[in-house]
Amino acid sequence: MSTNLRINGKRLVSRLAELSRIGATPEGGCRRLALSDEDKQGRDWLVGQMQALGLTVKIDAIGNIVGILKGQEDGPAVVMGSHIDTVGTGGRFDGALGVIAGVEVLAALRDAGLQPKRDMAVIAFTNEEGARFHPDMLGSYVWAGGMSVAAAHAEKDADGAVLGTELARIGYHGPEQPGFLPAYAYLELHIEQGPILESEGGGLGAVTGIQGICWLELTLKGRPSHAGTTPMRYRKDPGLAAARINIFANELTRTIPGQLANSGVIRVQPGNVNVVPETVVMTLDLRNPLDAPLAEAEAAVRKFCAELSARDDIAISFRDLARFPATPFAEELIASVEASAAEFGLPIRRMISGAGHDAQMMSRLCPTAMVFIPSIGGLSHNPAELSTDEDMVAGANVLLSAAWRAANA
Amino acid sequence: MSTNLRINGKRLVSRLAELSRIGATPEGGCRRLALSDEDKQGRDWLVGQMQALGLTVKIDAIGNIVGILKGQEDGPAVVMGSHIDTVGTGGRFDGALGVIAGVEVLAALRDAGLQPKRDMAVIAFTNEEGARFHPDMLGSYVWAGGMSVAAAHAEKDADGAVLGTELARIGYHGPEQPGFLPAYAYLELHIEQGPILESEGGGLGAVTGIQGICWLELTLKGRPSHAGTTPMRYRKDPGLAAARINIFANELTRTIPGQLANSGVIRVQPGNVNVVPETVVMTLDLRNPLDAPLAEAEAAVRKFCAELSARDDIAISFRDLARFPATPFAEELIASVEASAAEFGLPIRRMISGAGHDAQMMSRLCPTAMVFIPSIGGLSHNPAELSTDEDMVAGANVLLSAAWRAANA
Numbered sequence: 001m002s003t004n005l006r007i008n009g010k011r012l013v014s015r016l017a018e019l020s021r022i023g024a025t026p027e028g029g030c031r032r033l034a035l036s037d038e039d040k041q042g043r044d045w046l047v048g049q050m051q052a053l054g055l056t057v058k059i060d061a062i063g064n065i066v067g068i069l070k071g072q073e074d075g076p077a078v079v080m081g082s083h084i085d086t087v088g089t090g091g092r093f094d095g096a097l098g099v100i101a102g103v104e105v106l107a108a109l110r111d112a113g114l115q116p117k118r119d120m121a122v123i124a125f126t127n128e129e130g131a132r133f134h135p136d137m138l139g140s141y142v143w144a145g146g147m148s149v150a151a152a153h154a155e156k157d158a159d160g161a162v163l164g165t166e167l168a169r170i171g172y173h174g175p176e177q178p179g180f181l182p183a184y185a186y187l188e189l190h191i192e193q194g195p196i197l198e199s200e201g202g203g204l205g206a207v208t209g210i211q212g213i214c215w216l217e218l219t220l221k222g223r224p225s226h227a228g229t230t231p232m233r234y235r236k237d238p239g240l241a242a243a244r245i246n247i248f249a250n251e252l253t254r255t256i257p258g259q260l261a262n263s264g265v266i267r268v269q270p271g272n273v274n275v276v277p278e279t280v281v282m283t284l285d286l287r288n289p290l291d292a293p294l295a296e297a298e299a300a301v302r303k304f305c306a307e308l309s310a311r312d313d314i315a316i317s318f319r320d321l322a323r324f325p326a327t328p329f330a331e332e333l334i335a336s337v338e339a340s341a342a343e344f345g346l347p348i349r350r351m352i353s354g355a356g357h358d359a360q361m362m363s364r365l366c367p368t369a370m371v372f373i374p375s376i377g378g379l380s381h382n383p384a385e386l387s388t389d390e391d392m393v394a395g396a397n398v399l400l401s402a403a404w405r406a407a408n409a
Numbered sequence: 410m411s412t413n414l415r416i417n418g419k420r421l422v423s424r425l426a427e428l429s430r431i432g433a434t435p436e437g438g439c440r441r442l443a444l445s446d447e448d449k450q451g452r453d454w455l456v457g458q459m460q461a462l463g464l465t466v467k468i469d470a471i472g473n474i475v476g477i478l479k480g481q482e483d484g485p486a487v488v489m490g491s492h493i494d495t496v497g498t499g500g501r502f503d504g505a506l507g508v509i510a511g512v513e514v515l516a517a518l519r520d521a522g523l524q525p526k527r528d529m530a531v532i533a534f535t536n537e538e539g540a541r542f543h544p545d546m547l548g549s550y551v552w553a554g555g556m557s558v559a560a561a562h563a564e565k566d567a568d569g570a571v572l573g574t575e576l577a578r579i580g581y582h583g584p585e586q587p588g589f590l591p592a593y594a595y596l597e598l599h600i601e602q603g604p605i606l607e608s609e610g611g612g613l614g615a616v617t618g619i620q621g622i623c624w625l626e627l628t629l630k631g632r633p634s635h636a637g638t639t640p641m642r643y644r645k646d647p648g649l650a651a652a653r654i655n656i657f658a659n660e661l662t663r664t665i666p667g668q669l670a671n672s673g674v675i676r677v678q679p680g681n682v683n684v685v686p687e688t689v690v691m692t693l694d695l696r697n698p699l700d701a702p703l704a705e706a707e708a709a710v711r712k713f714c715a716e717l718s719a720r721d722d723i724a725i726s727f728r729d730l731a732r733f734p735a736t737p738f739a740e741e742l743i744a745s746v747e748a749s750a751a752e753f754g755l756p757i758r759r760m761i762s763g764a765g766h767d768a769q770m771m772s773r774l775c776p777t778a779m780v781f782i783p784s785i786g787g788l789s790h791n792p793a794e795l796s797t798d799e800d801m802v803a804g805a806n807v808l809l810s811a812a813w814r815a816a817n818a
Contacts, residue, residue, distance in 0.1 A: 194637075194638025227673060229601065229762075234603075247653065253641045274694050275673050353638075354637035
């Protein structure tokens with residue numbers, strides 16, 4: 001890169017460590033639930049960092065924090081970002097890394113005395129995790145126009161606290177309209193949150209998109225009966241049906257390319273040793289990088305359930321819990337991420353993102369891409385979540401290079 | 410039968426209806442949890458009925474109520490009985506029928522002016538259901554010497570109430586030593602609590618014994634991981650393992666004669682849609698009329714789990730929840746029950762009892778048999794529990810005939 005631009009790695013690591021102390025847990029993780037007191041402290045700290053850098057800081061009506069570096073020309077901005085809220089038992093890296101790396105990109109430009117052609121910005125989006133308020137990725141969803149501010153403000157947490165009230169309470173109900181800053185491109189650095197990069201030799205990930213998601217809740221109703229006095233032929237056991245569905249969904253992952261399946265919830269009623277279950281509620285989390293095979297998997301599950309229901313006389317009803325189509329990222333931006341890694345001699349591989357990210361929402365608005373760095377042990381949403389300093393700095397340098405290229409294109 | 414002895418059917422039905430009003434629930438069932446105020450009222454009523462009949466009523470130290478009709482000779486008594494406690498959402502017939510039929514047998518003898526050669530007695534055993542205090546069949550277990558009075562008195566219910574204290578509170582900590590009345594034979598009339606008799610054309614059941622029980626709790630530990638970011642090959646999913654175990658146990662019921670299997674408890678942790686489970690706790694209720702095939706079934710399950718554990722890297726541990734060997738009843742008494750039914754021209758079939766009963770404990774002490782009558786819809790432990798008046802009277806006549814025969818043998 002002609003500018004010889006580099007992230008100040010030491011400062012990046014130290015800035016992340018500073019944020020990690022806000023909401024730090026004894027286990028070494030972070031708990032900064034969206035719009036909690038800890039989130040407010042984290043936000044205040046972030047705003048302070050942005051102001052110290054000379055960025056223009058704006059807050060929108062859903063609490064998204066936007067730090068803007070003015071470019072030489074007017075027009076849409078190159079946006080970087082992620083989130084600083086965490087799950088209840090969160091780690092130090094998920095989200096926070098992407099925001100801080102974005103700040104460090106702008107700090108590196110300031111250090112180098114460079115002004116980009118386009119505006120550049122860092123956004124910390126509100127309530128990405130969905131751990132306190134539904135849905136997840138709420139801040140970027142509202143920013144992208146997927147949900148109204150009023151609807152988002154009306155969301156309640158498990159204790160009945162209202163999002164809009166909490167936003168005002170912590171002082172982050174800002175004056176700007178979400179989406180006020182038009183975007184030329186969006187780039188997000190994030191930890192992988194899975195085991196692929198580490199298990200397959202390390203290096204970075206050039207994320208090609210976010211896989212499609214289909215979350216189903218199945219309610220299976222049979223007939224409760226006494227497990228000692230009811231011959232097997234008289235039983236209608238929804239627990240057994242749930243077991244067959246779980247195994248069937250698992251087998252689909254071997255026949256449909258790229259298919260994932262998980263049954264994470266299985267609740268059995270009445271739940272007595274000696275009573276054949278009456279009702280089972282179970283969930284299926286089906287994902288695929290492509291929409292067509294995901295639809296094929298869902299259809300196969302529904303067909304299997306229909307046949308099982310008819311054969312074993314178990315009533316099976318379905319409820320959609322979530323449904324997101326696959327989100328392919330912009331090829332030119334993915335290629336730019338790869339080229340940036342190549343400049344630094346860093347190994348990088350193309351990969352799909354298994355989890356949702358704010359980038360998913362931003363891709364509705366502009367060309368989008370992401371950079372992943374390895375997660376040790378594939379752990380995330382866990383106090384033991386860890387990435388190496390070396391990988392963080394490498395990822396931030398790739399972000400810097402790709403963002404700088406976009407900002408001057 | 411030369412005596413032309415018959416139960417007064419109308420009185421039997423009306424006496425059962427009277428008891429049903431004590432602890433009656435709006436749904437039409439009964440709630441007389443052991444040693445509750447309702448149980449005390451039921452007991453007081455029963456003692457009154459026994460005294461009105463001229464029986465000698467004795468209470469033992471575990472609260473078993475014994476009504477004795479003196480025979481012509483000294484020696485062991487022919488005992489009938491069951492229990493009047495119910496589960497929380499109990500019906501009107503489970504237990505109550507056997508006690509009241511026993512009382513009606515003795516009333517029929519008084520009406521006919523007959524005195525048996527041997528003593529005859531009816532016992533209402535304490536806490537058969539196990540719905541309030543562990544274990545179930547507690548009163549008959551203590552009576553048969555399987556558990557000490559002191560240990561039984563120390564049992565606590567879910568709210569911490571102590572059995573001995575509750576027994577004294579309701580005035581049923583009696584002076585007699587449990588088991589004080591030696592038994593020549595034990596006969597118990599009970600509803601089937603299953604669908605076999607009704608589904609297969611009605612008629613009575615001559616119970617040949619109580620099947621063996623093996624209750625296992627399995628704890629399966631895998632590795633929690635993100636259902637979006639973790640490739641299938643990196644997962645260790647105990648939910649999937651639990652599904653395979655459930656299906657395997659079910660398949661055993663097709664290959665091992667008489668085998669039953671149920672998985673009534675399946676608890677999945679952490680229980681999130683998008684998290685591959687970390688831990689599953691599940692139960693298996695395995696039953697068989699014979700001990701050898703029951704042991705075969707348990708061994709097959711353990712072998713399957715060991716192989717599954719090794720193959721899928723899921724740690725599986727076992728805990729015994731209950732284990733009772735099969736209880737075969739006395740052939741001569743089963744035959745006597747059949748002969749009694751034949752006298753009345755009543756259809757009867759031999760069958761195994763799927764559930765445990767006080768008879769299981771009494772068979773440790775003396776020749777034992779049971780008579781079953783059909784349960785409409787196979788329902789029990791349910792307010793809708795129902796048997797017809799005709800079947801109740803038929804069952805009570807068989808009890809009368811078999812008990813009279815034993816009392817004069």
